[in-house]
Amino acid sequence: xxxxxxxxxxxxxxxxxxxxxxxxxxxxxxxxxxxxxxxxxxxxxxxxxxxxxxxxxxxxxxxxxxxxxxxxxxxxxxxxxxxxxxxxxxxxxxxxxxxxxxxxxxxxxxxxxx
Amino acid sequence: xxxxxxxxxxxxxxxxxxxxxxxxxxxxxxxxxxxxxxxxxxxxxxxxxxxxxxxxxxxxxxxxxxxxxxxxxxxxxxxxxxxxxxxxxxxxxxxxxxxxxxxxxxxxxxxxxxx
Numbered sequence: 001x002x003x004x005x006x007x008x009x010x011x012x013x014x015x016x017x018x019x020x021x022x023x024x025x026x027x028x029x030x031x032x033x034x035x036x037x038x039x040x041x042x043x044x045x046x047x048x049x050x051x052x053x054x055x056x057x058x059x060x061x062x063x064x065x066x067x068x069x070x071x072x073x074x075x076x077x078x079x080x081x082x083x084x085x086x087x088x089x090x091x092x093x094x095x096x097x098x099x100x101x102x103x104x105x106x107x108x109x110x111x112x113x114x
Numbered sequence: 115x116x117x118x119x120x121x122x123x124x125x126x127x128x129x130x131x132x133x134x135x136x137x138x139x140x141x142x143x144x145x146x147x148x149x150x151x152x153x154x155x156x157x158x159x160x161x162x163x164x165x166x167x168x169x170x171x172x173x174x175x176x177x178x179x180x181x182x183x184x185x186x187x188x189x190x191x192x193x194x195x196x197x198x199x200x201x202x203x204x205x206x207x208x209x210x211x212x213x214x215x216x217x218x219x220x221x222x223x224x225x226x227x228x229x
Binding site for chain 1 (some may be wrong): 115120123146148154155156158159162163181203207215216218220221222
């Protein structure tokens with residue numbers, strides 16, 4: 001379970017505010033991912049990054065932004081443009097090997113809009 | 115877009131019975147199919163995975179089968195125990211853009227094992 005950390009564990013946001021969720025890994029993984037989890041919806045991909053300084057939109061990127069300045073860090077910003085941000089956010093990482101996509105997940109951040 | 119469908123959404127079994135969860139995927143290029151278990155309030159954890167060059171894989175009470183022609187794969191849990199109660203997610207690899215792969219997840223199956 002170790003190797004990927006997310007902070008904070010719980011986050012409360014007022015409407016109109018931007019908030020940033022932290023994700024750090026020390027597994028020397030090249031690829032990192034952000035997922036959103038809602039009840040009954042499974043895990044939906046927000047953004048992913050295969051290498052430093054490069055990232056791609058997933059299925060539900062609108063209202064979110066990311067950066068990948070360091071290999072071990074992949075922060076997610078939830079902007080005020082995201083109209084329904086209350087959810088459980090999971091960060092994951094994997095080695096950049098085409099035939100081995102096992103992803104290791106962080107403990108998650110639960111975001112609530114007040 | 116590509117998707118993964120998972121059934122059933124809920125499954126209740128008696129301790130000792132078997133449980134089967136089925137998934138279908140749409141991307142014929144998918145070559146990696148993991149299964150994750152998520153206990154309440156915790157992170158998903160990989161329990162078993164299978165690659166496209168293998169039809170079946172077993173690890174103690176857990177097995178996964180893959181039918182690439184039909185584009186479906188299944189998780190089989192035998193001799194279920196109360197600690198198997200959790201949400202189970204299937205996933206399939208997809209290729210984004212020219213390089214790089216990601217996983218598309220099913221919506222999950224809530225398994226309840228009663229003693």
